[in-house]
Amino acid sequence: MSNAKVKAEIVSKEVEGKDAPWEPRITALVCNWCTYAGADLAGTSRMEYRPNVRIIKLPCTGRIDPLFIIKAFEKGADGVLVSGCHPGDCHYNAGNYHARRRWIGFNSLMEFIGIDMKRLHFSWISASEAIKWVDLVNDVTEEVKKLGPFGEYQDINKDGL
Amino acid sequence: MPRIGVFVCQCGNNISSTVDTAKVAEEMSKLPGVVLTEDYKFMCSSPGQDMLKETVAKNKLDGIVVAACSPHMHEKTFRKAVEKAGLNPYKCEIANIREQCSWVHHDTTKKIGTAKSIDLTRMVLERLKRNKNLTKISIPVNKRALVIGGGIAGIQAAIDIADGGRDVILVEKEPSIGGNMAKLSETFPTMDCSQCIMTPKMVEAELHDRIQLYTYSEVEKLDGYIGNFSVTIRKKARFVNEDLCTGCGDCWNKCPFKADSEFEHGLTKRKLIYTPFPQSVPNIPVIDKERCPKILKDKCGLCEKVCQPEAIDYTQEDEIVVEEVGAIVVATGYNLMDEARFAPYGYGKLKDVINGLQFERLASSSGPTGGEIQRPSDGKVPESIVFIQCVGSRDESKGVSYCSKICCMYTAKHTMLYKHKVHDGQAYVFYMDIRSGGKRYEEFTRRAIEQEGAMYLRGRVSRVYEKNGKLMVQGADTLSGSQVVIEADMVVLATALVSRQGADSLAQKLGIGYDKHKFYSEYHPKLKPVETITGGIFLAGSCVGPMDIPESVSMGSAAASKVQALFSADMLDREPITSKVREETCNACWDCVTACPYVAISKKEIKNRKGEVIRMVANVNDGLCTGCGTCIAACRSKTIDLAGYTDEQVYAALNAF
Amino acid sequence: MRIKLQNSNIGSEFVKYIERISGETAMRCYQCGNCTGGCPVSYKMDHGPSQIIRLMQIGQDEEIQKANSMWVCVGCMQCYSRCPQSVSAASIFESLRAQALRSDGDHTEIAELPKEFLKNAPQQAIVCGFRKFVS
Amino acid sequence: MSDLTKIPYYPGCTLNTVAKHFEESAAVSAKTLGFELVELEQWNCCGASFPMSANNTMGLSAPTKVLVEANKAGDTVTTLCSVCYNVLKRTNKVVKDDGEKRRVINDFIEEDYDGGLNVVHYLEILRDTVGFDKVKESVTRSLKGLKIGAYYGCMLLRPFEDMGIDDHEGPTIIEDLLKALGAEPVDFPNKIECCGAHLGAGGKEGEEVVSRLSACVMRSAVGSGAELIVTSCPLCQYNLEESQAEVVKNVAGYSAVPIVYFTQLLGLALGQADEMLSLDKNKWDVRELLKDKEV
Numbered sequence A: 001m002s003n004a005k006v007k008a009e010i011v012s013k014e015v016e017g018k019d020a021p022w023e024p025r026i027t028a029l030v031c032n033w034c035t036y037a038g039a040d041l042a043g044t045s046r047m048e049y050r051p052n053v054r055i056i057k058l059p060c061t062g063r064i065d066p067l068f069i070i071k072a073f074e075k076g077a078d079g080v081l082v083s084g085c086h087p088g089d090c091h092y093n094a095g096n097y098h099a100r101r102r103w104i105g106f107n108s109l110m111e112f113i114g115i116d117m118k119r120l121h122f123s124w125i126s127a128s129e130a131i132k133w134v135d136l137v138n139d140v141t142e143e144v145k146k147l148g149p150f151g152e153y154q155d156i157n158k159d160g161l
Numbered sequence B: 001m002p003r004i005g006v007f008v009c010q011c012g013n014n015i016s017s018t019v020d021t022a023k024v025a026e027e028m029s030k031l032p033g034v035v036l037t038e039d040y041k042f043m044c045s046s047p048g049q050d051m052l053k054e055t056v057a058k059n060k061l062d063g064i065v066v067a068a069c070s071p072h073m074h075e076k077t078f079r080k081a082v083e084k085a086g087l088n089p090y091k092c093e094i095a096n097i098r099e100q101c102s103w104v105h106h107d108t109t110k111k112i113g114t115a116k117s118i119d120l121t122r123m124v125l126e127r128l129k130r131n132k133n134l135t136k137i138s139i140p141v142n143k144r145a146l147v148i149g150g151g152i153a154g155i156q157a158a159i160d161i162a163d164g165g166r167d168v169i170l171v172e173k174e175p176s177i178g179g180n181m182a183k184l185s186e187t188f189p190t191m192d193c194s195q196c197i198m199t200p201k202m203v204e205a206e207l208h209d210r211i212q213l214y215t216y217s218e219v220e221k222l223d224g225y226i227g228n229f230s231v232t233i234r235k236k237a238r239f240v241n242e243d244l245c246t247g248c249g250d251c252w253n254k255c256p257f258k259a260d261s262e263f264e265h266g267l268t269k270r271k272l273i274y275t276p277f278p279q280s281v282p283n284i285p286v287i288d289k290e291r292c293p294k295i296l297k298d299k300c301g302l303c304e305k306v307c308q309p310e311a312i313d314y315t316q317e318d319e320i321v322v323e324e325v326g327a328i329v330v331a332t333g334y335n336l337m338d339e340a341r342f343a344p345y346g347y348g349k350l351k352d353v354i355n356g357l358q359f360e361r362l363a364s365s366s367g368p369t370g371g372e373i374q375r376p377s378d379g380k381v382p383e384s385i386v387f388i389q390c391v392g393s394r395d396e397s398k399g400v401s402y403c404s405k406i407c408c409m410y411t412a413k414h415t416m417l418y419k420h421k422v423h424d425g426q427a428y429v430f431y432m433d434i435r436s437g438g439k440r441y442e443e444f445t446r447r448a449i450e451q452e453g454a455m456y457l458r459g460r461v462s463r464v465y466e467k468n469g470k471l472m473v474q475g476a477d478t479l480s481g482s483q484v485v486i487e488a489d490m491v492v493l494a495t496a497l498v499s500r501q502g503a504d505s506l507a508q509k510l511g512i513g514y515d516k517h518k519f520y521s522e523y524h525p526k527l528k529p530v531e532t533i534t535g536g537i538f539l540a541g542s543c544v545g546p547m548d549i550p551e552s553v554s555m556g557s558a559a560a561s562k563v564q565a566l567f568s569a570d571m572l573d574r575e576p577i578t579s580k581v582r583e584e585t586c587n588a589c590w591d592c593v594t595a596c597p598y599v600a601i602s603k604k605e606i607k608n609r610k611g612e613v614i615r616m617v618a619n620v621n622d623g624l625c626t627g628c629g630t631c632i633a634a635c636r637s638k639t640i641d642l643a644g645y646t647d648e649q650v651y652a653a654l655n656a657f
Numbered sequence C: 001m002r003i004k005l006q007n008s009n010i011g012s013e014f015v016k017y018i019e020r021i022s023g024e025t026a027m028r029c030y031q032c033g034n035c036t037g038g039c040p041v042s043y044k045m046d047h048g049p050s051q052i053i054r055l056m057q058i059g060q061d062e063e064i065q066k067a068n069s070m071w072v073c074v075g076c077m078q079c080y081s082r083c084p085q086s087v088s089a090a091s092i093f094e095s096l097r098a099q100a101l102r103s104d105g106d107h108t109e110i111a112e113l114p115k116e117f118l119k120n121a122p123q124q125a126i127v128c129g130f131r132k133f134v135s
Numbered sequence D: 001m002s003d004l005t006k007i008p009y010y011p012g013c014t015l016n017t018v019a020k021h022f023e024e025s026a027a028v029s030a031k032t033l034g035f036e037l038v039e040l041e042q043w044n045c046c047g048a049s050f051p052m053s054a055n056n057t058m059g060l061s062a063p064t065k066v067l068v069e070a071n072k073a074g075d076t077v078t079t080l081c082s083v084c085y086n087v088l089k090r091t092n093k094v095v096k097d098d099g100e101k102r103r104v105i106n107d108f109i110e111e112d113y114d115g116g117l118n119v120v121h122y123l124e125i126l127r128d129t130v131g132f133d134k135v136k137e138s139v140t141r142s143l144k145g146l147k148i149g150a151y152y153g154c155m156l157l158r159p160f161e162d163m164g165i166d167d168h169e170g171p172t173i174i175e176d177l178l179k180a181l182g183a184e185p186v187d188f189p190n191k192i193e194c195c196g197a198h199l200g201a202g203g204k205e206g207e208e209v210v211s212r213l214s215a216c217v218m219r220s221a222v223g224s225g226a227e228l229i230v231t232s233c234p235l236c237q238y239n240l241e242e243s244q245a246e247v248v249k250n251v252a253g254y255s256a257v258p259i260v261y262f263t264q265l266l267g268l269a270l271g272q273a274d275e276m277l278s279l280d281k282n283k284w285d286v287r288e289l290l291k292d293k294e295v
């Protein structure tokens, strides 16, 4: 569980000032029942993970509109993480299947509008998989950090896409 | 301009040790719409709630954010509080700065925690600004209950609910109810005979006017939601007509073939038409369709010939029944771990190495030896028995990490049973710790040692092997620091209690949670121990974790009282998180209709004043809609939206990061 | 034996060193005794494997170094293969030997080994013996 | 016989000398079964023990050198001696799985080896490549009626995660081979217990341990009805023989049981001549037993 031990590094500009070293910003769209509860369990178990992620709670991954993801990037996220219940475990029976089906078509759209799929992570995390959540956040943070800030999309957008 | 209050909770040190709550409050006060902020020690305490109510009322706030623990903890608490202050409860939102911030970022300089808390609170604040007033939805409650699993926990729950005047369906997958308790000889700590206290309960369940038994049956499918479930049950073919059979036993007396008895854990045989044990409830046999030659290749047919009431029916097929219920109690119990994993102890290879339940059967007066302790290999009365505790339990590398909790007690019981039956026999127990917390439990284990002469050795056994007809048990006594070898006639393994086989697939059918050991998850381990995350489904007994009879029974009763509470009202309030259709823009493509997993969307006609249908639109049934939001993502014209999670609210939160 | 337990015993430098070179953590051991129970040579040890690990837990450096246990261990891995906590007493003993050889020199005098043995035993026994007993 | 599958073979320090009969019998049997052991062109001693402490790079270097040589010869290397097998297989795993160690060891021996080699024991070739069925078909002199105790010792089996040749608590690979040869294996409790290994080099105390542990193994096997014991390691072979010699010396009327390498029995069953198998090199000749049993 070495990942759970990583030292937190990100400090937002408000606290550290403008010259703080760059840290990726990651938006997480997660379902209320599984991943959100899994993330809670990481807290209850006092695990530690990188602080770069900001969770937005949704009832189900089925609720996730692809536009949410595009919006997140547009608003300056360097990475987006989408996670819900395991296939077959959906609190709403099948919402996550729909979500999955939708994302298949969605990949090509993303590539088309210039979003690097490496910045977008899909995962299934149940309410008991706190460790998996911790590892996911750490791994995604690490990977996005390697990719560097994601300016391209915001820039294109500024010029009016 | 909205009038919003932000309340930042310190949670004693839980939040404030890594988050500067005052700073969070200060930052929030700078945001538009925020008219006041508070930095408070314990928001959920009653002074905290009072303060919240007063502040809301006095300042005429029209929305509040509480930055505190997970909404799964106290969202309800705070919504209730603001409601009392006259605010719509859905105008209260929680920013999770404890479970998802202060507890996972251990930086005591507070930089990280504070910065993240500010972000999280701001995101929730922006979302809150777009919250609408919502009102709870009322739905009717079907006041019949389903209990799954007919062990002692399920039986207790069923009887309690039925005694409260409600109809109960009890589904048991074996041919008889009774579960594991029916196999026990005498029970700790009082040593009363298990059958003597269990059989009356089983009969009571069978004869109760309000209990309907479905034995040899399993739940196939669950639809619906709290108050309105629809359960599909498969009644497996017994090949015996339950209405005609009188339980006379002529059939099993005549059946010429035998197989290992499951109930006796292979210590003896049963016929191919059989009841699991003589006191079975119902006392109606089943035919072992895997083995009966009549079923397999149309040979024999003896039982049909001898059955006078003509109850045998070789053509019987599984039957599917659908029942409507309002609440469910899951009580599917435990299994013992498969000892095959413990090769060093020779289980499966050495005949006289047995598990705890097998010992119960040997000690039981209704068991294969009539209660005489005889070893399986040659029927000899063992002069010495070694009991090995924690087999598979507390063993991260080869078994499970947890303690099975009851085996210390039943091992002590076994030594006593042995001593009572074989006066000059010697019992040895290898233990790591004696865990006998509970009323009169410690006294019980002390009695085994001091009065009944069991020799307790603190250490684990490394291996068991056979030598000259004796079992050689080689282990350590860590208290004297020595290696110990004992020549025994029999070895009893206190193997770990594990979750029921198939527990996970049942959980998936029911939509309830389970942990990594596949034990079912309580809503909250301390404060909601019989609830699950799914409304209307409750838990009882050892399907939650290892548990003895008193606990299983308490839990059965507790679950029953939860069901009664649910049934005490005719209507049930539901969260108003449901989809709404903006009829003007709906173009009747029906994408939402196909997307909705709950079949909650139907096609509605829009008529003009003359009553002519002018167009069709989608329509959501509030009773069925669970608020999953799948339809919204499916609707290309952005016509459906989800109350409480509108597009606008989500975008506001995204924008605020 | 009487032990005066002090804060400095807990996680002593010696214990930390042994933990580092063995890659084992003494506190993982919950003293079940399985290793001692299964070890073919614990009968010959001043302290069986579980006791040595216990002595590490309470920082009794001298008692550990004094004991013959490390020299008697044959490295058969029975302790490790049955340990519920996956602790390898074998690795701990190897590290104790390494430490002892480094600080006190050889355990076996080659000259003292029986001629018969040197002549007839398979080379591997001699090579292995040298590695375990000679620095 | 030109189409023999060639399998690179690492003898280790003992097989060329004290345990020559192990090697010879394995080599002739291999040929009958369609493969050939090809000794590595260059090799050094593996160290005869896997260094278990964490800073073991020095100790791992020698076996890694062996692996490097073997890697030049093919993608598989086989051993006969259980100890060599243990050391090479575990070393290979470390090199493969532990990037840091791999780097250090490679730097030290100035090579660039990635752990890609497949280290197998001769028994595994018989089971997995040749197949015991094929072995059975090739038997010309069935060992029918011979009650044999298969002694595994430690090194072939443990630690399980690294070795994985068979169930470490209840292995059957040697018994399965013996069955293929027509013999009747007898199970005995001590078949996976240690013989005392190298402790003979550990002074008086060590000698005593070896003689006791080996005696336990012998008693256990003979007590369970074994008329013959097979081993897969020169050190086990030596320790058991020495221990039985002591009993023979001290206990009047004790009749010794032969202790042989499993490859010698394999050779016998495949119809090899006695000389090819160096049956006279064992302390107790198996031929008398064979005669008694009319094998």
Ligand SMILES: Cc1cc2nc3c(=O)[nH]c(=O)nc-3n(C[C@H](O)[C@H](O)[C@H](O)COP(=O)(O)OP(=O)(O)OC[C@H]3O[C@@H](n4cnc5c(N)ncnc54)[C@H](O)[C@@H]3O)c2cc1C
Pocket (backbone or CB within 6 Å): B148, B149, B150, B151, B152, B153, B154, B171, B172, B173, B174, B177, B178, B179, B180, B181, B184, B186, B187, B188, B189, B217, B218, B219, B331, B332, B333, B334, B335, B336, B356, B357, B360, B406, B410, B413, B500, B506, B540, B541, B542, B543, B547, B548, B549, B550, B552
């Ligand atoms: C050796 C031994 C000795 C013990 N001695 C004592 C003692 O002396 N005192 C004491 O207090 N406790 C004792 N216990 C513990 C006791 O057995 C349990 O506490 C008790 O049986 C738990 O009851 P339960 O109803 O939770 O589970 P169970 O008895 O396991 O009952 C569960 C029932 O659910 C059924 N079921 C499972 N899955 C399904 C499904 N999918 N659909 C329908 N039905 C299903 C099963 O067939 C079973 O009938 C002992 C346990 C052991 C192993």
Ligand SMILES: Cc1cc2nc3c(=O)[nH]c(=O)nc-3n(C[C@H](O)[C@H](O)[C@H](O)COP(=O)(O)OP(=O)(O)OC[C@H]3O[C@@H](n4cnc5c(N)ncnc54)[C@H](O)[C@@H]3O)c2cc1C
Pocket (backbone or CB within 6 Å): B526
């Ligand atoms: C040091 C310590 C640490 C603990 N830590 C934990 C822990 O970490 N986790 C955990 O799960 N449990 C813990 N516990 C156990 C926990 O405290 C108890 O399980 C729990 O408080 C029991 O609640 P209760 O309602 O049964 O009894 P109590 O908390 O004792 O409440 C009984 C109430 O009844 C009132 N009362 C008594 N007599 C009368 C009367 N005649 N008329 C009217 N009122 C009366 C009392 O004033 C009291 O308010 C701990 C206990 C101790 C001692």
Ligand code: SF4
Pocket (backbone or CB within 6 Å): B009, B010, B011, B012, B014, B015, B041, B042, B043, B044, B045, B068, B069, B070, B073, B074, B098
């Ligand atoms: S509201 Fe939550 S965070 Fe605040 S004191 Fe209560 S439990 Fe702690």
Ligand code: SF4
Pocket (backbone or CB within 6 Å): B240, B244, B245, B246, B247, B248, B249, B250, B251, B252, B284, B285, B306, B307, B308, B309, B310, B311, B312
């Ligand atoms: S003989 Fe007929 S009536 Fe009697 S128990 Fe059997 S099936 Fe029932």
Ligand code: SF4
Pocket (backbone or CB within 6 Å): B251, B254, B255, B256, B257, B272, B273, B287, B288, B292, B293, B294, B295, B299, B300, B301, B302, B303, B304
């Ligand atoms: S038909 Fe089957 S169950 Fe009936 S008596 Fe024959 S074997 Fe037994």
Ligand code: SF4
Pocket (backbone or CB within 6 Å): B389, B390, B391, B393, B394, B402, B403, B404, B405, B406, B407, B408, B409, B432, B433, B434, B435, B494
């Ligand atoms: S209850 Fe006792 S025997 Fe059972 S696992 Fe726990 S400590 Fe071991």
Ligand code: SF4
Pocket (backbone or CB within 6 Å): B578, B579, B595, B596, B597, B598, B599, B600, B601, B620, B624, B625, B626, B627, B628, B629, B630, B631, B632, B642
């Ligand atoms: S939110 Fe939509 S898809 Fe989900 S249950 Fe309600 S109507 Fe159906």
Ligand code: SF4
Pocket (backbone or CB within 6 Å): B581, B585, B586, B587, B588, B589, B590, B591, B592, B593, B617, B618, B634, B635, B636, B637, B638, B639, B640
């Ligand atoms: S998907 Fe949208 S437009 Fe199509 S029917 Fe449903 S609500 Fe109407």
Ligand code: SF4
Pocket (backbone or CB within 6 Å): C028, C029, C030, C031, C032, C033, C034, C035, C036, C049, C050, C053, C079, C082, C083, C084, C085, C086, C087, C088, C089
């Ligand atoms: S077997 Fe493992 S846990 Fe048990 S005493 Fe030995 S080292 Fe400790």
Ligand code: SF4
Pocket (backbone or CB within 6 Å): C035, C038, C039, C040, C041, C042, C049, C072, C073, C074, C075, C076, C077, C078, C079, C080, C089, C090, C093
């Ligand atoms: S490796 Fe050493 S300590 Fe472990 S069982 Fe073998 S001899 Fe005993």
